[in-house]
Amino acid sequence: MPELPEVETTKRGIESYLKGYTLETVKIRQGRLRWPVGEEIQALEGQVIKSVTRRAKYILVEFEAGYALWHLGMSGSLRLVEPSEVENFGKHDHIDWELSSGKILRYHDPRRFGALLWVEDPVDNNYINHLGPEPLSDEFDTAYLYEKSRGRKAPIKTFIMDGKVVVGVGNIYANESLFLAGINPTIPAGKISKARMEKLVLHIKQVLAAAIEQGGTTLRDFVGGDGKPGYFAQQLNVYGRGGEECVVCDKTLKEIRQGQRATVYCPACQK
Incomplete structure (x- = not known):
């Protein structure tokens, strides 16, 4: 997708x-x-x-x-x-x-x-007016995500993939951001400290910015061909690597299902 x-x-x-x-x-x-x-x-x-x-x-x-x-x-x-x-x-x-x-x-x-x-209006319409902030905007910061998460029992991965919370954090990018932040994807969003939330916001921004930057290298070939940018040549740490060794600690990566989507994480690095 x-x-x-x-x-x-x-x-x-x-x-x-x-x-x-x-x-x-x-x-x-x-x-x-x-x-x-x-x-x-x-x-x-x-x-x-x-x-x-x-x-x-x-x-x-x-x-x-x-x-x-x-x-x-x-x-x-x-x-x-x-x-x-x-x-x-x-x-x-x-x-x-x-x-x-x-x-x-x-x-x-x-x-x-x-x-x-x-x-007629790019903001006030039924498709867009309920959406959360853009993840690379100043509006999406630690204070916002921390406040939004208080009292929320949903797992943190499900929470950050909710378009009403923040847009555009798809499955690949949620897996990768949580790994880099050292956060277990199954922890309830409301139980994550402000300090850890700060790390998560930072890595969400970094992962998405890097993916967009890598995608930019395909622009010269966009005219013609199949026109599909794909998922870029990313060096993925966890996504799609369930059962393989963690790139940090060599422990086996665990794969589970959350909301009918694959979640891969390191039980040792992500607490």
Whole structure:
């Protein structure tokens, strides 16, 4: 599933080909996504794109009258293709935006859990207005997370993956951040001290910033190819390494399930 760093990389990869250009043609081959694609999207033909930004895992494309929101869901991707490829589309290439920049923005989604939505206000809408702060913003700090966690019985990993608490800390990044902070993922969020919470906030920011930075190296190849930034060439300490040796203490990493997701941690290093 594309997480915040993957969505940020996608946003950066397409921005220069959209901003300031006209959306000339909208082709919807399959509009039955997570939510049906509304008529407002088709009506965008002929309008100029004013900006391309990101909020949580939404890519917001600004027009004069409002915003188109792309969400990649579990298997979606956006890539730029040449006009010569307009008729060369696959079964799961559901939407094309033909741009005056000379490129086509193509949405590919085998599982169709993504979405293309229309909102008039980028903040006050049902998709975004309930979300927590961005993890790399100043709003997300030790004081905020510590106060938010008081009295919470949910395991700390589940807590930091809650988009109402903070956006974009997906499973990979939650595993890695907790390992670096030395915190056992099963501990109730409300029982973690302020000092330990400070370490966790620091490592969440570092892990996500590093993932985005590594993703930046794929931008030169974003036009063409499969358009998928992937999960980058990270040196993962725990994620996907259940049963292997800890990189710090050589003890065996333990793998459990939390909220139907794999959690891997070191019982010796993470207390």
